[in-house]
Amino acid sequence: MDLRQLAYFLEVAKFKSLTKAAESLHISQPALSKMLKSLEDELDMKLILRTNKTSDLTDGGRIVMQYAQKIFSQIEEMETTLNDLKSLKRGSIRIGLPPIIGSLYFPSVMAEFHKKYPNISITITEYGAAKVVKSVEEGEFELGVAVLPVNEEDFHIYPIVEDEMKLLIHHEHPLASQSSVQLKDLRNEEFIFYHEDFALHDIMWKKFIEVGFEPKILFKSSQWDFMVEMVGANLGVTILPESICNRVENKYVKVLSIKPVIPWNLAVISRKNKYLSYAARTFIDFFL
Structure with a gap:
């Protein structure tokens, strides 16, 4: 069974006439009759009672008509939905x-x-x-x-986004008089660090290993504002992207550049x- 068979069948059901349906479909009446016969053979059921003047539906024909109408209605709805997607209406x-x-x-x-x-x-x-x-x-x-x-x-x-990492320290930290710091010089610091499911965790851990040490982790957090407050309370240092540092308003926190630069893209x-x-x-x- 294909959609063309059902479409031709619905046209006959609509006009109740093979002649008028054939004219509407722009095909010959014998071609239409052959298509309908193939549908009936496939379903093993007579769908149309043919007389000289009309083509009425059998009980089975009325059931096929109902389902065929639903099928084409759903196809139309599908096409409308797809068009809506393409035009971003939904x-x-x-x-x-x-x-x-x-x-x-x-x-x-x-x-x-x-x-x-x-x-x-x-x-x-x-x-x-x-x-x-x-x-x-x-x-x-x-x-x-x-x-x-x-x-x-x-x-x-x-x-x-293209950004870089910065060091956040307490304003009374021994490094506070500097504008930048070498990463290797942070060997003895205690860090407010990131949880393992953060990309920054692995990125920074590898950077520390590259310069020769494993960082001392005091606390781990997933909230940058909490990390900043911990630094402001002089509980340790942390490293965050510059775009976050630009939002820091804690007067007890100072931001330093890190050498070499660590990108955060x-x-x-x-x-x-x-x-x-x-x-x-x-x-x-x-x-x-």
Whole structure:
């Protein structure tokens, strides 16, 4: 059974005449009769009672007509929905977002995007950047915001932020008179550090190892404002992106540059070889 058979059948049911249906379909009456006969043979049931003047439906024919009408109605609805998606009258996006990043860059962007595309719903889940990457790879999210680098063989990468890491210390710290510090000179410091599911955890740990030591971890946190307050209470030092440091208003905290520079670059990522919705593609274009 194919859709053309059902369409031809519905035309006959509509006109109750093979002649008028054939004229409407712009085919010959014998061709129409042959198509109807093939449908009846396939269903093993007579659908139309043919007389000289009319073509009435049997009980089975009326059932086929009801279902055929539903089928074509659903096809029409599907086409309308797809057109709505293409014109962005509707849609949804699932995004994975690290908590530190979300508060910095996304509120204003989300507001502007929603204003322009009010019928696109956005579901945001906050994970550490490392878990965001894994979740995009596994298909939980269409899009994620990740700290670079990520594997370019697995992901499409759309850079959005270039930043660098800074050291935050108490204003009475022995290094407070300096404007910058060598990373290797932090060997004896106690750190307010990040949880393991944050990309910054592995990034900074590797940097410390490269200069010859493992950092002494006093506390771990997932909240940058809490980390800053801990530094302000002189409980340790921490390292955060400059864009976060620019928001620090604690008068007891001083921000120093780190040598060599440690980049903190962000990108929107999507998994390669996976369908990306119209809404997600539009979001990428909008954000960039």
